[in-house]
Amino acid sequence: MSAPEVFPPPPEVSAAAHIPSFKKYQEMYERSVQEPNAFWGEIANSFYWRVPPSQPLLRYNFDITKGKIFVEWMKGGVTNICYNVLDRNVQEKNLGDKVAFYWEGNEPEDATSITYAELLKKVCQFANVLRDQGVKKGDRISIYMPMVIELVVAMLACARIGAIHSIVFAGFSAESLCERILDSHCSVLITADGFFRGDKLINLKVIADEALKKCAEKNYPLKKCIVLKHLGRDDVFCDGTSNASPPCKRPCPNMQENKQEKQKRSHPQTPWNPSVDLWWHDLMKNASLECEPEWCDAEDQLFILYTSGSTGKPKGVVHTVGGYMIFTATTFKYVFDYHQGDIYWCTADIGWITGHSYLTYGPLANGATSVLFEGLPIYPDISRMWQIIDKYSVSKFYTAPTAIRLLMKFGEEPVKRYSRKSLKILGTVGEPINPEAWLWYYNVVGDQRCPIVDTFWQTETGGHVLTPLPGATAAKPGSATFPFFGVVPAILDEAGEELEGEAEGYLVFKQPWPALMRTVYGNHERFETTYFKKFPGYYVTGDGCKRDKDGYYWITGRIDDMLNVSGHLLSTAEVESALVEHSSVAEAAAVSHPHPVKGECLYCFVTLRDGHEFNKTLIDQLKKLVREKIGPIATPDYIQNAPGLPKTRSGKIMRRVLRKIAKDDHDLGDISTLADTTVIQQLFSDRCKTVL
Ligand code: PRX
Numbered sequence: 001m002s003a004p005e006v007f008p009p010p011p012e013v014s015a016a017a018h019i020p021s022f023k024k025y026q027e028m029y030e031r032s033v034q035e036p037n038a039f040w041g042e043i044a045n046s047f048y049w050r051v052p053p054s055q056p057l058l059r060y061n062f063d064i065t066k067g068k069i070f071v072e073w074m075k076g077g078v079t080n081i082c083y084n085v086l087d088r089n090v091q092e093k094n095l096g097d098k099v100a101f102y103w104e105g106n107e108p109e110d111a112t113s114i115t116y117a118e119l120l121k122k123v124c125q126f127a128n129v130l131r132d133q134g135v136k137k138g139d140r141i142s143i144y145m146p147m148v149i150e151l152v153v154a155m156l157a158c159a160r161i162g163a164i165h166s167i168v169f170a171g172f173s174a175e176s177l178c179e180r181i182l183d184s185h186c187s188v189l190i191t192a193d194g195f196f197r198g199d200k201l202i203n204l205k206v207i208a209d210e211a212l213k214k215c216a217e218k219n220y221p222l223k224k225c226i227v228l229k230h231l232g233r234d235d236v237f238c239d240g241t242s243n244a245s246p247p248c249k250r251p252c253p254n255m256q257e258n259k260q261e262k263q264k265r266s267h268p269q270t271p272w273n274p275s276v277d278l279w280w281h282d283l284m285k286n287a288s289l290e291c292e293p294e295w296c297d298a299e300d301q302l303f304i305l306y307t308s309g310s311t312g313k314p315k316g317v318v319h320t321v322g323g324y325m326i327f328t329a330t331t332f333k334y335v336f337d338y339h340q341g342d343i344y345w346c347t348a349d350i351g352w353i354t355g356h357s358y359l360t361y362g363p364l365a366n367g368a369t370s371v372l373f374e375g376l377p378i379y380p381d382i383s384r385m386w387q388i389i390d391k392y393s394v395s396k397f398y399t400a401p402t403a404i405r406l407l408m409k410f411g412e413e414p415v416k417r418y419s420r421k422s423l424k425i426l427g428t429v430g431e432p433i434n435p436e437a438w439l440w441y442y443n444v445v446g447d448q449r450c451p452i453v454d455t456f457w458q459t460e461t462g463g464h465v466l467t468p469l470p471g472a473t474a475a476k477p478g479s480a481t482f483p484f485f486g487v488v489p490a491i492l493d494e495a496g497e498e499l500e501g502e503a504e505g506y507l508v509f510k511q512p513w514p515a516l517m518r519t520v521y522g523n524h525e526r527f528e529t530t531y532f533k534k535f536p537g538y539y540v541t542g543d544g545c546k547r548d549k550d551g552y553y554w555i556t557g558r559i560d561d562m563l564n565v566s567g568h569l570l571s572t573a574e575v576e577s578a579l580v581e582h583s584s585v586a587e588a589a590a591v592s593h594p595h596p597v598k599g600e601c602l603y604c605f606v607t608l609r610d611g612h613e614f615n616k617t618l619i620d621q622l623k624k625l626v627r628e629k630i631g632p633i634a635t636p637d638y639i640q641n642a643p644g645l646p647k648t649r650s651g652k653i654m655r656r657v658l659r660k661i662a663k664d665d666h667d668l669g670d671i672s673t674l675a676d677t678t679v680i681q682q683l684f685s686d687r688c689k690t691v692l
Pocket of ligand 1: 307353354428429430431432433454455456457458459460480541542543555557558
């Protein structure tokens with residue numbers, strides 16, 4: 001592989017940055033790993049503690065051969081995360097009038113905003129509502145809502161009273177919601193009537209009802225379901241008279257709406273079960289604006305978030321109050337180099353960890369102003385993202401490689417229609433970003449002015465663990481670069497030996513940072529087995545990783561996406577990255593496929609850009625490209641034209657399904673997380689039956 005280009009931080013970014021040089025990063029990093037108690041103790045001191053934590057802050061065991069795995073940070077310290085991200089900003093930092101969120105709805109004309117003081121009031125009210133409904137500290141509350149301000153209100157209200165929120169992404173099915181409610185024994189479900197995703201109406205309450213029916217069939221009849229009227233509110237937005245909450249900022253009345261738009265907004269009656277269902281707005285009417293927080297131990301559970309497991313059954317990842325609070329706040333500050341006055345936009349849904357850590361807790365802990373976007377990247381048109389960036393003068397923008405590749409398909413023109421002059425830093429998360437997408441993001445979106453932070457982390461890690469710092473780290477496209485403060489990575493071989501210098505193998509971490517998950521809800525053994533058994537003494541990420549001669553870390557994809565061709569370890573991500581460098585290819589997915597001689601070989605699916613043709617010449621060019629980029633060993637044995645790829649609702653390619661398609665195996669297992677099942681049949685019928 002030829003040496004990748006290096007992009008040093010722009011001097012003007014470094015000059016104003018919290019961490020202005022790589023030397024400063026190294027000094028702080030050394031201290032963070034040698035003296036974690038002192039390093040994090042100073043950071044913890046900048047938060048409000050009812051009872052300050054005492055030293056040592058960290059107690060843990062990572063070695064399963066020595067006993068139970070546990071991680072504790074600041075145990076005995078007493079605080080409240082909601083108090084820290086709201087009350088403290090309003091009362092001590094004078095940020096009450098500052099906008100916490102600009103909410104941008106699915107339709108461009110639906111927009112509103114909420115200040116820190118207003119958010120605090122709403123959270124207090126809803127916390128009182130929950131208490132009135134009998135919710136107590138430690139109770140689990142399931143939240144199944146669209147991207148609305150009330151979702152943040154609901155989660156912070158739980159945190160305020162010490163209840164444990166379990167947010168289920170609103171794109172999940174009734175079955176998945178039911179499974180998650182049952183696994184964590186939730187006592188209340190908070191949902192909404194429905195919402196529009198593009199021009200598609202999602203009747204969320206209908207799905208929630210189906211989930212509750214399934215729960216009841218499994219002997220778990222949930223007694224309370226609080227329902228936000230969100231679709232109804234669209235009507236409220238337009239009538240020009242009502243006290244819409246949050247208030248409507250777009251010109252009323254409804255004369256502006258044309259007939260077609262109105263039709264789109266019309267929605268069916270919300271199904272209602274009076275013995276279970278409660279309207280959010282009814283409950284809020286008389287709720288007090290003041291609510292004493294529940295003072296919690298730093299190690300009390302803050303939330304559960306389910307993530308998929310290799311066994312098929314999702315794992316309830318548990319994060320606790322104190323460590324998660326200080327780590328998300330610190331990573332947000334340094335990785336996005338946050339300064340007062342920034343407008344920050346993270347496009348992730350709050351239903352995923354990115355939305356928890358970097359749309360809610362991290363930004364709020366810093367008193368930041370964020371954009372909360374309900375809609376889709378290309379609705380109503382392909383310029384929507386760039387239009388929103390200009391509308392709010394977004395300075396820090398955080399999105400996923402899959403979104404970047406999607407937008408790339410439409411070329412530069414839709415981007416260039418908007419100035420994007422406010423942008424300062426760009427971020428990516430969720431999967432390895434192929435250098436071609438990285439360069440497009442850098443050159444086209446960021447006009448070569450904005451450093452890119454490629455942040456590697458997981459639901460389990462709570463926050464960024466490998467990441468560049470924009471004023472300090474010279475970026476290499478496709479590399480998540482170096483560890484964040486307190487994080488000690490290592491690369492192990494199959495035998496569990498640590499590899500030094502340039503190496504490739506299993507990515508593990510040697511000691512805990514404050515936001516590492518503490519357990520799998522209700523199944524500590526699964527936590528120990530999944531993350532600590534394979535290599536005793538280490539947290540095992542499940543990702544493959546390469547360290548180059550300069551010490552940069554390159555995630556090569558999940559270990560299960562690795563393949564061994566004739567005894568050579570290959571990463572499917574590496575092959576995909578080569579394929580998408582071809583000008584005809586918009587997206588590619590490579591999977592391992594059994595081979596009688598080589599053991600495994602590569603089967604590749606490629607989605608072409610509009611107007612490009614799939615033919616023998618293209619196949620030959622692609623094979624040549626992979627050979628050139630990686631070596632003859634990586635030459636694909638199969639390349640199939642794929643009009644679409646099977647993806648989860650969060651945009652991840654389901655390679656497990658592609659492996660089955662390649663083998664003509666119709667037993668696809670659980671495909672409930674698949675966003676669109678219609679591509680599957682087509683992919684089966686277009687299968688390559690012989691080696692190219
Ligand atoms: O494989 C890695 C990939 O996403 C996995 C974690 O997924 P999840 O828990 O859903 O959290 C996603 C958001 C943090 C990782 O094990 N991943 C995440 N970020 C990156 C990445 N792979 C490469 N580069 C990244 N920046």
